[in-house]
Amino acid sequence: QVQLVESGGGLAQPGGSLRLSCAASGFTFSSYVMSWARQAPGKGLEWVSGIYSDGSDTYYADSVKGRFTISRDNAKNTVYLQMNSLKPEDTALYYCAARWDYGLGYPALNEYDYWGQGTQVTVSS
Secondary structure, three states, rough: OOEEEEEEOOEEEEOOEEEEEEEOOOOOOOEEEEEEEEEEOOOOOEEEHHHEOOOOOOOOOOOOOOOOOEEEEEEOOOEEEEEEEOHHHHEEEEEEEEOOOOOOOOHHHHHEEOOOOOOOEEEEO
């Protein structure tokens, strides 16, 4: 049974930090592109960050570049999102997603095979 379980969300103050984790099971994690996406209240799903199956490449949306860092540990079947210098506009439900790495770059969000249930991040003073 495939599972993606996010954790690490919560309430942070502006300028603060949070580290999200996504634990995967039920598929060959090391063969999958992993991404984080988020959905703010009343808005559409936004791709935040991605990482190739072997960790050789990463992607960041302009809105988080320089503040967020994606990483993965294939031995632990886990992908992380370190979020620093948080802003109120980072408030959203954060999802991790997995897609088989065909070696063709990052897939569109609607092409991902598996999704987690999400973890809420709220940035407020």
